[in-house]
Structures are given as structure tokens and as C-alpha cells.
Amino acid sequence: MKVLVTGGAGYIGSHAVRELILAGHQVIVLDDLSQGHRRAVHPDAIFIRGSTSNPEMLARTMGLYGIEAVMHFAAHIEVAESVAHPKKYYQNNLSNTLNLLQAMVDLKIRKLVFSSTAAVYGEPQTELLEEDHPRSPLNPYGRSKMMSEMVIEDFCKSYGMHATVLRYFNVAGATPSAVIGEDHRPETHLIPKILKAALTSNPEVKIYGTDYPTFDGTCVRDYVHVVDLARAHVCALEGLNNGISGTFNIGSEKGFSVRQVIQSCEKITGKKLIVKEEGRRPGDPAILVASSQKTEKVLGWERLYPDLDTIIKHAWQWHSSHPEGYADILPEQEFQFYQISN
Template identity: 45%
Template sequence: MERFLVTGGAGYVGSHVVLALLERGDEVVVLDDLRQGHRLAVPPGAELVVGDAADRHLLRELMASRRFDGILHFAAISLVDESMREPMRYIRENLGNTLALAEEAVKAGVMRLVLSSTAALFGSPENIPIGEDERKNPVSPYGESKLMAERALEWADRIHGLRSASLRYFNAAGADPGGRLGEDHSPETHLIPCAVNAVLGLGRPLAIHGTDYDTPDGTAIRDYVHVADLADAHLRVLDRLKNCPSCRYNVGSGTGASVLEVIAAVERAAGRPVPHVLGPRRAGDPAILIASNERLRRETGWAPRLGALDDIVRSAYAWRARNPRGYSGMAALSSGAGPGPAAWPDQAAALPDTERAMASP
């Protein structure tokens, strides 16, 4: 059994990774400021520390009071459109919290770190499928902030020996197959949950951005990876860092699905049409983005177990259909304020014992 610090562990991908760590018997401390995360997304058995991942005083206190075997770093802001309006904020926050975390980890002797990175650092790639060595050319401050974080970690390894793994996600999607966790962003910008919300009547009709791409049906093609498979990749690279050097991996299914194919999959899951409207392309959107996962497969033995588009969509639809108000609906149920199923039957009672809030002076 090992103990890990998970920043942003109350968020979408982070919470699924926390669940995977707990299920294999590890201890987990989640550090999350809850700006984007949800208390009820933190699985029972994990300790929740409410605070900022860039707070050096808090990081020092955490690392001084516990022995961590590694860190998984998810805390970030990640809206591409917003980053185009607030570039300095994105670079300051995403790079800054990575630097703070890496520096305090080195001081504390915690020498394994897994970074939640992104395919956005590739921009508009020249080669499909996209390998790890594809030219890095971000077209947004969000992508640039993650590329800068990766480069900073490379220097932390060269100078201090901090081994790191950067996982470049393509499109994380789906929900915990057991129905305990799901995707709940505000605002929601990802295609699959937006399509699910539209078919459930929880939002506006889905906007299709561009129908004139050079693809079989004219809509953009993207690579979707189930969030549970993504969690498995994190555990594999975390273990690999015990005995291997720093590494960078692209994480995707290795296949693509068009926007219209995603809509058809949601319609199969729901049994009814997805309301949608057609619109023009968005500036900077490539026609096709598909990952090469060959290196990850070869070096870690990883393979997607839930890689079929219908599997991904069914899990996303099932969670949202049961939880139409997301985690806020679960919180209302636990307080007796409204209907809706709870993610964790004993979570409300357990929170005071599992949460330890820490604040800076």
C-alpha cells in the first residue's frame, strides 16, 4: 500500500483516478479548492483537504505531516475559449501551481509526479494518428500553459531527479461503469455530455460546429477515451516511474468518431433524437484529431477496455439520466432538499470524518 497526493481530485478525471487508487488499496489525500470540483465526487476513504494547489504553505504542511509516495496533478483551469480571453491567467495558474507543487515535492523528497496534460499542445498536427514526437504548436494559451508545465518538469528531472509522466489526454469521456461518478462541469463544453444534456432536455440543442470538413460525413472527427481507461493509464505510469525515467504519453483510443457518429450513439442510448442545430466551423478546429497510443501500450501494457463509442456514451448517459442535476442534486438529496439518487450512500455522514480543511495564515 502506498499514499498519494491527488490535486484536483474532486474533479472529473481526478475523482475517477482517486477511485481507482482506493480500489487497489492505496491511501489518498485529495487537495482541491472546489472551484470546479465537487465534494461528493471524492470517494469515501479519501481524505479531502480544501485548498489551493499553488499554496506553498499548505503544500509544505501537507508534505511535512505525511509521507507521500507520489503526486498526481490534475488541478488546472481548462476552457480553451476562456484561455483566449484570459491568456495570462491561464499561464499563471496552470504553470504556477505545477511549479509550486514540483518545488515542494523535491524539498520533501517526493520524487514521482504524474501531470494531467492535453492534446491541445499539438495545435493542428501534421500527422494522423498523433505520436508523442509530433511537433508541439499550441494554438491556445491553455495548450501553451500545459506545454510550459511539461517543460518545467523536464528541468526538474534534469536538475533534481524528479521523475514525471505527462499524459496528454485527447477526449476523456464517459462515467464510472458502476455509476458512482460522472462528468459534471459548469459550463459544459464537451461534446458527449452536451449531446446527453440536449437529449435529456437539460440544456440547449446541441450546436454542430462545421459540416464541411474533409471527412466522410463532413463533421469533425475526434478520439474519445473512456475515463475509467484513462484512470488505468495513470496508475500504470505512476508505477512505471518507480524504476523508469520520466516519460510522456498520448492517451486516446487510437480511433476516431465524427460529431454525427457521436450523436447517433447518444440517440441509441436514449432511444430518441438529439435536438441539434448546424453552425459554421470554429476558428482553429482541425478536421481530425486521433491519438497514437502505441508507445503507451508498448511500455505499460495499457489497452482500452471500454474503447467502443457505444460503451463510452452509454455510461455517460446512464449517469446523467440518474443524476440530472449532477452532484448538486446529490447534495440536495443528502440534505433532504430534493429528489435524485446519491452517488455514495454513506457519503454525507462520512464527510466530516474524511475531510480536513486547511487554510493559509
């Protein structure tokens, strides 16, 4: 299939592009590179620098390449930033999704895989979150994603579209070959922040909140390997081709506390970290752990890398070999690098 991937130069998007190409699809990447990296894009994908904020470009690109399905990753994702700058999140995550959906309707493109988040659930009411758990997000990021889900539901009902929504929990890791990985500027995610600290002479990490109602007082999260998450998108696309759509959690069904993640990072890196305790951050629920039973049964998804140590090991291989991220790869070497390492 000819698949448009918005945000395909980003962390998760670039891994999904890789898996789509491995599965035999033709991929067109649309990314404005405000957060993504050109060198993360698979050399067999067609790359277009552009934004979902531009309806004319969206329509022109979809028509030119005969797009048959869309994977929509382009979004802002930081909870704290969304609290400080809600307009930015509603503009990019919600308004631009409307642009994309309208372009799909105009060109009669019926298949969409949408990147959503566990943040739509808010404070959990059950030990394992299932897809029918009430949506009650705690921050503008989660609300922008929930509203996008609702808009997608309405478009499907009104225009005959078919969409699969994938709600991610915490994503980490890199390709086992360390060909692509996580490179956010600035980095706010726990595992890469710890691993980047381990590369310095002053390996200090902070714990935000030690008084949560968890077994060790720190937040508990569900971690999934980025390659497994990318493979879930391919499963979702195959499902759409077979008439299967809906909303699915992508997680591991097991939670790890911040302290446990730090301990695993110390074991993998061989570095002793300096831990400093800070107060809670606004909008952080105590526990977020997914039930992925529906995803496994309906989409046939299975995890290749379910172990936290393996996730951190692959992330460490990326960060330790690319301490400056994609900046370590010279422009004239980028495609050769990808082909050798892939």
C-alpha cells in the same frame, strides 16, 4: 503508496482517486472545489480543501502526510475560455504547477504523474499522433500545458525528479455503476452536452463547423473512457516505481466525427436530436487521433471500454440518473450513496 492528488474532486481526478484506492494506495486529495465536487471524492480518501496557488499549504500537506508521489490534475481546461482569458490559464496551469514542483523539490518527493493534453500538438501533421509529434499548440490552454511539460522536463534534469506526462485526447463516460461522472458548470464537452440536451423537452445540439477537411465536414476526435484513463494513471505510477517514466498518449487510435457522436447518442438515448449548424470555433483542429501503442507496450495499459457506444452508455446512465449532477445527492447521503453504488 501515499499519493497526493491535486484536483482530485474533479471529473478525471475523482475517477483516478477511485482507481488508486482500488489498487491499494493511500490517497490525499487537494482541491479548492472551484470546479470539482466534494461528493465525487471517494470516502476512503483524505480530503483537504486548498489550492496549488498556496505554496505554504502544499508544503505543509505534503510533509504532514508523508507524500511519496503526486498526481497533478488541478488545471483550467476550456479552449475558448483560454483564448478570452489567457492570464487565468497561465496563472493556474503554469504558475501553480511551478509551486507544486518547488514544494516537491523541497520535500524530496521525486515521483510525478502530470495531466497533459493532446492540445499541445496543435494541427496534426500525421494521421495518428505519436508522442514525438512536434508541439505547436493553437491556443493558450495548449500552450500553458506545453510550457508546464517543459518546466517538468527541466526540473527532472536538475533535481533528479521522475515524471510521467499523460496526454489525453477526448475523455467521456462514467463509472459503469454511475457512482461518479461528469458534472461541469457550465458544461462545454460534446458528449455530456448532447446527453443533457436529450434530457430536455427541446433536445437541440449545435455543430460548430461543417466545412472541415474530414469525411463529413465535422471535426473528428479520439474518445477514451474516463475509467480507462484513470487506470492509465495507476499504470503510470507503477511504471515510476519500476523506473519507467516519459510521455504517453491516452486515446483509442480511432476517430469519430461530431455527426457520428450525435448519431450514437441518439441510439443510446432513444431521443431524436435537433441539430443546428454554426460556424467554426477558433482554435479547433480538424482531426485529433492518438497512437497509444507506446502506452500499451511500455506501461502495459489496456482499455476495458474501447467502444464509443459503451462510453456513451455509461455517460447516459450517469446523466439520466443525476440530471442535476452531484446536486442530486443530498449531503447526508453522499458517503452512503458512494459505498452502495461503488
